Amino acid sequence: MTAFVILHYRAVEMTRTCVERIQALDGSKHIVIVDNASPNGTGRILKEEYAGQDNVTVLLNEENAGFARGNNLGIRWVCTHLPAQFTVVLNNDVEIRQKDFIVRTEEIYKEDPFDILGPDIVSVFSGIHQNPKSLKGCTLDSVRKKRANVKRSTHPILLLLSSGEKNSPLLWKHVQRRRRAKQCIDVSVPAKNVVLHGSCVIFSERYLKSHPEPFYPKTYMYYEMEILEWMCRREGSVVRYDPSICALHYQHEASRQELKSIIRRSKFVMDCLLDSLTAAEELILETGGEERV
Template sequence: MTAFVILHYRAIEMTRTCVERIKALEGKSHIVIVDNASPNGTGRILEKEYEKEKMITVLLNQENGGFARGNNLGICWVCSHLKADFVVVLNNDVEIVQKDFAVQIGEIFKEHPFDVLGPDILSVFSGIHQSPKSLHGCTLESVRRKYAKVKKSSNPILLLLSSGEKNSPAIWKRVQRRQRAKQKIDSSVSAEGVVLHGSCVIFSHRYLAAHPEPFFPKTYMYYEMEILEWLCRREGNVIRYDPSISVLHYQYVASKQEYKSIVKRSKFVIECLLDSLKAAEELILEDSGEEKA
């Protein structure tokens, strides 16, 4: 059986659509919706709507725990209540394209046993293939460089320019293509030991048996997958990217409902990312036995 964990926040129609698409997939499955304390009450609406459906469970988080803690709540529930071979964690703005998606996950595992798996993720917003994010994991130096760069981008003028860039599909597509070409990322090729995109990530039973809460809980949002890659690398776990399975990603749905202003949305992203980078730095320092500078 395959379990699907959907993190819900505000955007109820998107969650409903996501659920219906999963229900149409081949194979036995169970859907866990984690409402991240939506202030518009949509979590309780979903709980009422699906209360008679045995294959759907709605969990109401008492506070908005962000990406890591919200998803960990759903994954932990699956590990405690179901015997799932795989757990697919996906944003509610992700559309699974293939009807045999869950079946294909099992076939990939038979040929290439993995702990964490990522599909090809195509952004509907920009037309860019978002996974892998990077062919190499983070280091202490790369985390510190990124922190300095992100901190600099919080300058009001740079923030305005960055906000406009990210709100234009054409401009953002050029930026992303340039960055991915620089890293020589080819999304059409399978790879291991890469940083996956977090909008859709798959955990195998063998990994969750030892890590029922796989996401690092000291982050609220962003940089979770870089930290996950670090944790897997530290323990010798296998992260695999496989383009034979694919999804579509409709970006920014929840954040657009929370922040109507592009600049405010960009500021929120920067603040969260800086906090996550600090958490990553502390983790790496702790693992390496170094003291924070």
């Protein structure tokens, strides 16, 4: 069996579509929807809608716990209640089109067992392949440098520029291509021990047996995958990317917003990222991991 954990917040139609697409996949599956305390009551609506489906479970979180703790709640439920060989954590705006996705994942594991696996993820918004996110994991120095850069980026003018970049597919594609070109990322070949994109992540049963809550809980949103790769690197866990499985990410597909709301969203992203980088720095220092292992 393969479990799918979907984090839900407000966007009920998007979650319904995500569930329908997963149900259409071949193979044994169970879907766990984690409602992150949606203020519009859609969590309870989903719980009522799927009450009659044996392979769908809806969990109602008491608070909006963010990405890490919200997904950890669903993964912990899977580890406690299901004999799942794999647990796929995916955003509700991700579409898996390969009907044999589950079978392909099983075959990949048989050929070369992994702890965490990432598929080829294509952004519908920009056309960019989002995996691997990076070929190199974070270090104490890189975390501190990124934190300093993000701090500078919270200036209102820089927030406006950042907002414009993220809401223009052409500009966003150009910026992302430049960043990825610097790393010489080849998305057509498998890779090992890389930073994966968090919109679709596959955990093996062997990893979750010792890590039933794999995401670092001191983050609310952003930088979770860099921290996860860092923890895996320290303990020798296998993180892999394999382009033979793929998914579409409907990133930034929401309708255009007014300028003020766009800037507000960018400010929210920066604030969350700063908090996550602070948490990453504290984790590295607490574990004495100043150097790459």
